[in-house]
Amino acid sequence: MPGDEVPEPYVLSENAPIARKWTSPLYEVATLGPLSATEQEKERHRIHSLLLFALMRRYFNGNRNGSRGTYPWREKQREDDGRYAGGDYLGHNIGALAVDGTGEVIDFDFNHNQLFNSSAEHAEARLIRRVFSLTQLYDDWQTRKPSDPPRTRGYSTLLSDVTVYTSLESCAQCSGVMALGQVGQVVYLQRDPGTYHIGNIMWNLTAREEGGGAKAQIKATAPRPIPGSEIGFSYFDELNELYREYYDAVRTKPFHEWKGKKDKTSALTAFLCTDEALGVFERARKEFLGLAKGKLTYPKYKPKKPGAKTNQEVLALAVQFHDYASDVGRRGTPHDL
Numbered sequence: 280m281p282g283d284e285v286p287e288p289y290v291l292s293e294n295a296p297i298a299r300k301w302t303s304p305l306y307e308v309a310t311l312g313p314l315s316a317t318e319q320e321k322e323r324h325r326i327h328s329l330l331l332f333a334l335m336r337r338y339f340n341g342n343r344n345g346s347r348g349t350y351p352w353r354e355k356q357r358e359d360d361g362r363y364a365g366g367d368y369l370g371h372n373i374g375a376l377a378v379d380g381t382g383e384v385i386d387f388d389f390n391h392n393q394l395f396n397s398s399a400e401h402a403e404a405r406l407i408r409r410v411f412s413l414t415q416l417y418d419d420w421q422t423r424k425p426s427d428p429p430r431t432r433g434y435s436t437l438l439s440d441v442t443v444y445t446s447l448e449s450c451a452q453c454s455g456v457m458a459l460g461q462v463g464q465v466v467y468l469q470r471d472p473g474t475y476h477i478g479n480i481m482w483n484l485t486a487r488e489e490g491g492g493a494k495a496q497i498k499a500t501a502p503r504p505i506p507g508s509e510i511g512f513s514y515f516d517e518l519n520e521l522y523r524e525y526y527d528a529v530r531t532k533p534f535h536e537w538k539g540k541k542d543k544t545s546a547l548t549a550f551l552c553t554d555e556a557l558g559v560f561e562r563a564r565k566e567f568l569g570l571a572k573g574k575l576t577y578p579k580y581k582p583k584k585p586g587a588k589t590n591q592e593v594l595a596l597a598v599q600f601h602d603y604a605s606d607v608g609r610r611g612t613p614h615d616l
C-alpha cells in the first residue's frame with residue numbers, strides 16, 4: 280500500500296546516524312544505553328552535583344506567585360509577618376554549573392524567566408553564553424599579543440571538555456545551545472517530563488563511532504545526557520517521586536490561594552517552590568558541607584588529562600567556589616558587583 284511506504288531521509292550518506300535510526304522505534308531513539316563510567320568518575324560527578332544543589336539551596340526562592348496569599352505547600356517558608364521567605368521571584372529554582380576538563384568549576388547560572396519576562400531565559404542556555412564569553416578571555420589574555428598567529432583551537436571546540444551539571448533535564452533550546460557549544464556531557468539531577476527526552480534523542484541521532492578496535496570512540500555533536508541515577512545521586516529518584524506526589528495531590532491541595540482564587544497548577548516549576556523540594560536541596564547542601572570534613576572514597580583519582588585535578592583537589596575547589604558563589608554570586612546576574 281502506498282501509505283505504508285517509508286520516505287527516504289534527507290541525508291548525504293547512508294552512514295549518517297539519523298539514516299541508520301530512520302526506521303527504529305521511537306523508544307529506541309529516545310533511550311540511552313548504560314553509562315560506562317568508573318566509580319571514581321561517579322564520585323567526581325557527585326561532588327559537583329552536590330555543589331550545584333548547595334547553591335540551589337542558597338538561592339532558593341519559592342515566591343512563584345508573589346510573597347502574599349497562602350501557599351499550602353510552603354508552611355516552613357512562612358515568616359512571622361505572614362509573608363513568605365524569598366523576596367522578589369527572579370526565575371524558577373533551576374540552576375546549572377559548568378566544569379572544565381581538569382575539574383575546575385567555571386561558573387554557574389540560574390533560570391531568569393521572571394526577571395526578563397521571558398520563557399527562554401533558562402539556566403543552561405544562559406550559562407553557555409556566559410562561559411563562551413569567559414573562555415574567549417581567560418584562555419590566554421595574559422600571554423597573548425595581538426601580533427600572535429591565530430588560535431589553533433576554534434571557538435566551536437572551546438567547550439568540548441566542559442561538563443554541564445543541571446538541576447533539571449534540559450529542554451530543546453538548552454540541548455540545542457549545548458550542542459552548538461559542543462559541550463561534552465550534561466549531568467541532570469531531576470527528570471522533566473516536559474522535555475520529551477529531547478537530549479537523549481539528539482545524542483542518539485548525532486552519535487557515531489570513530490576509530491576502530493580498542494581505540495573506538497563515540498563522538499557526538501550533542502552532549503551525552505547523564506541522569507543522576509547513573510552516578511549514584513540519591514536525590515534524583517527522590518525528586519522525581521516527590522514531583523509525582525505533588526502532581527497527583529495539587530488538585531486537592533492547591534499550590535497557592537489568593538483573594539479567593541485557587542492556583543492548582545501541576546507545573547514542575549511550582550513543585551520546585553515547595554517545602555519538599557527545599558528539603559531535598561537543604562539535605563544535599565548538608566551532605567556537601569559534610570563531604571568537605573569527611574573522607575572521599577577515591578581522593579587520589581584524576582582523569583588522564585594535562586592539568587587534571589584529583590578528586591580531593593576537586594572537592595577543595597568546589598568548596599571554595601561554594602563560598603565565593605554564596606557570597607558574591609548574584610543568582611545569575613553578573614557576579615561580583
Ligand SMILES: [Zn+2]
Pocket residue numbers: 401402403404449450451452453454
Ligand atoms: Zn532549557
